[in-house]
Amino acid sequence: xxxxxxxxxxxxxxxxxxxxxxxxxxxxxxxxxxxxxxxxxxxxxxxxxxxxxxxxxxxxxxxxxxxxxxxxxxxxxxxxxxxxxxxxxxxxxxxxxxxxxxxxxxxxxxxxxxxxxxxxxxxxxxxxxxxxxxxxxxxxxxxxxxxxxxxxxxxxxxxxxxxxxxxxxxxxxxxxxxxxxxxxxxxxxxxxxxxxxxxxxxxxxxxxxxxxxxxxxxxxxxxxxxxxxxxxxxxxxxxxxxxxxxxxxxxxxxxxxxxxxxxxxxxxxxxxxxxxxxxxxxxxxxxxxxxxxxxxxxxxxxxxxxxxxxxxxxxxxxxxxxxxxxxxxxxxxxxxxxxxxxxxxxxxxxxxxxxxxxxxxxxxxxxxxxxxxxxxxxxxxxxxxxxxxxxxxxxxxxxxxxxxxxxxxxxxxxxxxxxx
Numbered sequence: 001x002x003x004x005x006x007x008x009x010x011x012x013x014x015x016x017x018x019x020x021x022x023x024x025x026x027x028x029x030x031x032x033x034x035x036x037x038x039x040x041x042x043x044x045x046x047x048x049x050x051x052x053x054x055x056x057x058x059x060x061x062x063x064x065x066x067x068x069x070x071x072x073x074x075x076x077x078x079x080x081x082x083x084x085x086x087x088x089x090x091x092x093x094x095x096x097x098x099x100x101x102x103x104x105x106x107x108x109x110x111x112x113x114x115x116x117x118x119x120x121x122x123x124x125x126x127x128x129x130x131x132x133x134x135x136x137x138x139x140x141x142x143x144x145x146x147x148x149x150x151x152x153x154x155x156x157x158x159x160x161x162x163x164x165x166x167x168x169x170x171x172x173x174x175x176x177x178x179x180x181x182x183x184x185x186x187x188x189x190x191x192x193x194x195x196x197x198x199x200x201x202x203x204x205x206x207x208x209x210x211x212x213x214x215x216x217x218x219x220x221x222x223x224x225x226x227x228x229x230x231x232x233x234x235x236x237x238x239x240x241x242x243x244x245x246x247x248x249x250x251x252x253x254x255x256x257x258x259x260x261x262x263x264x265x266x267x268x269x270x271x272x273x274x275x276x277x278x279x280x281x282x283x284x285x286x287x288x289x290x291x292x293x294x295x296x297x298x299x300x301x302x303x304x305x306x307x308x309x310x311x312x313x314x315x316x317x318x319x320x321x322x323x324x325x326x327x328x329x330x331x332x333x334x335x336x337x338x339x340x341x342x343x344x345x346x347x348x349x350x351x352x353x354x355x356x357x358x359x360x361x362x363x364x365x366x367x368x369x370x371x372x373x374x375x376x377x378x379x380x381x382x383x384x385x386x387x388x389x390x391x392x393x394x395x396x397x398x399x400x401x402x403x404x405x406x407x408x409x410x411x412x413x414x415x416x417x418x419x420x
Contacts, residue, residue, distance in 0.1 A: 001046075001074060004036045006082045007127035008052055011361065012037040016049040016296045020071045022063065022336055023303040024049075024296050045071030049296045050081065051326070051362055054135040058364040060326045061296045062138065064088040082130040089137040090117055093331065097144055105151045113140035141331030146373045149334075149380035159379055163208060164414075165388030166400055167350070171198045178407070180418045181400075182208060185350075185388050186246075188238050189213040189253070199245050210248035210348075210388075212291070214238055215275065217257040225263030227274045235275060239282040248287045250320050250348075251275050255292040255309075256302035265308050272305075273314040280315065289348060291320035294336070296327045297362065310343055318385070320348040324396070326362040330373045341383050348386040349378050352397035353410055359395075367398070368413045375417060 009015070017027035017039055027040040039046070047066060051059045064085045066072045069092075093114055097107050117136035120129055153159070165183035170193065177184070184202055186195050188211050202209060215231055223231055235251070252275070258268035276288050290309060292302025306319060321340060328336060340347060353371060354364040364370055378384045389410070393399040400411035407415065 001039045001041045001072070002032070002036055003039055003048070003081050005034075005127075006080050006130060007035075008082050008131050009037075009050065010053075014051055014297075014361070015039065016061070016299070017042075017046040018049055018063070018296070019303075020045060020047055020065060020069060021303065021339060022047070022332070023294060023301045024299050026299065041074055045073045047071045048081070048084075050085070051297075052082070052085070052131055052134060054131055054138060056365055057135050057138050057329070059362045060329055060364055061332075061362075062089070062134075062329060063332045065092070082127060082134070086117075086121060086130055086134045086137060089134065089141060089331075090114065090121070093137060093141040093144060096141070096331075100144070100148055105148050107144055107147055110140045110144040110147060113137075113143060138329055138331065142329060142373060145331055145334040146376055149373075149376040152380040153376065156380075156382075161385075162379065163348070163386035163388075165208075165210065165348075165386055166391035167212070167388055168198070168391055169394070171195055176404075177205070177207065178411070178415060180414075182206075183210060183248075183386065183388065184208075184391075185210040185212050185248075185250075187213045189216055191234055191237065195242070199242060203245055208248065209242075209246040210250060210289075211238065211242065211246045212250045213253040214249070215252045217253055217260075220252070220257040220263070221261040225258055225261065225267045225271055227271045227278075231275075232278065235278055236282060239279060239286070243283050244285065247285070248289060248318075248348075249279055250289040250291045251279060252291055254300070254302060254322060255290055255305040256294075256300045258305050259302070260300065265305065268305055269308050269312050269314060272309055273312070276315045287318060288316045289318040289320050290314070290316050291322060291350070293322035293324075294327070295324055297324065297360070306343065310345070316345070318346040318348055319343055320350055322350045322352075324352045325354040325364055325370065326360065330370065330377065333374060334377050337377065337381050337384065341381065345383075346385040347381070347383050348388065349384055350388050353389055353399070355393060355396075355398045368409055371410055371413060372417060375414070 012031040015029045017025045030038045049061045049063045051061045053059045117133045120133035163183040164180045167185040169187045294301045354367045390397050390399040402408040
């Protein structure tokens with residue numbers, strides 16, 4: 001499938017093909033020239049994602065789904081990529097606002113932004129005007145989903161029971177927790193790391209605890225998807241060490257690793273099921289969580305594996321969805337959460353936050369507003385039961401703390417958001 005640009009595509013390697021559900025595909029993209037590229041067509045309709053540089057938004061992935069959300073095929077190919085993104089976003093946001101304006105959701109600001117986008121759609125051949133119109137359309141969509149989330153939370157009277165979590169990567173990091181944090185996720189990636197003192201300290205403070213990264217991506221690739229004796233011993237030793245102290249166990253770092261390692265789906269499902277059953281035998285009181293990501297930039301998706309696990313009734317009590325700030329704007333973020341709600345499992349949401357600077361070609365303007373919007377959207381979904389972010393910044397994400405003594409702007413914003 002050949003796609004063309006009006007001039008706003010500056011790196012064809014960033015173009016991604018997805019399923020209509022939003023799962024990133026392995027389709028290759030070959031640049032034919034600066035103006036067009038060949039996207040490998042895998043035989044079923046595809047959607048496309050690309051991070052345009054948008055004024056007042058930044059550079060994050062946007063998604064175009066085609067007519068009626070069914071994607072594009074060789075029978076209905078794309079012409080100019082920017083125009084398709086603009087038309088798709090305007091249509092999707094219009095449908096969304098028509099649906100919820102009748103229910104009394106305040107959408108005046110979003111409607112004004114959308115009108116400004118539509119007023120600029122006549123300049124179809126000017127990439128700067130297209131990007132300006134697309135920026136208005138994206139801001140309209142983000143404003144609309146945040147307004148809906150706020151309205152829902154008001155009707156719900158807020159969320160009395162919710163897990164607000166911070167992720168720690170080593171025992172030296174705890175720092176002082178602050179309201180509303182009531183959960184800490186501990187990385188058990190290294191069997192040599194002893195979290196006992198941290199676990200005991202947090203338990204005395206009545207903090208819910210989660211264990212993560214027991215079986216890493218490298219473990220899965222090395223064992224070729226099998227629950228080898230080494231992995232079984234690692235699982236047993238970790239659960240035995242913290243038996244009765246840690247309630248939530250995210251057994252695998254990311255189920256997408258089975259796909260990237262080329263593990264056949266039946267073997268992946270069998271192995272995941274064995275791990276879940278073993279964990280329950282070791283500690284009957286634990287909550288087993290399956291973690292998976294859907295990253296457009298990294299071409300990394302666990303949706304197929306998670307779907308197969310749920311279809312085969314793999315025993316688990318929740319799903320952890322790992323998302324990066326650059327892979328979705330708030331409108332598509334809201335759409336993605338609505339999609340995974342069909343899994344009918346409690347969702348633990350793990351977010352990487354936009355850093356001040358990044359070695360990626362991606363960036364987000366108004367980082368704190370993005371965080372506030374993502375927080376409201378997640379909180380407004382009844383099936384999302386937990387939200388966690390890094391306690392301290394790393395190479396990929398900002399954190400809640402700037403140091404042991406001070407909160408980062410994200411930590412300050414979170415505390416402000418939850419003040420009565």
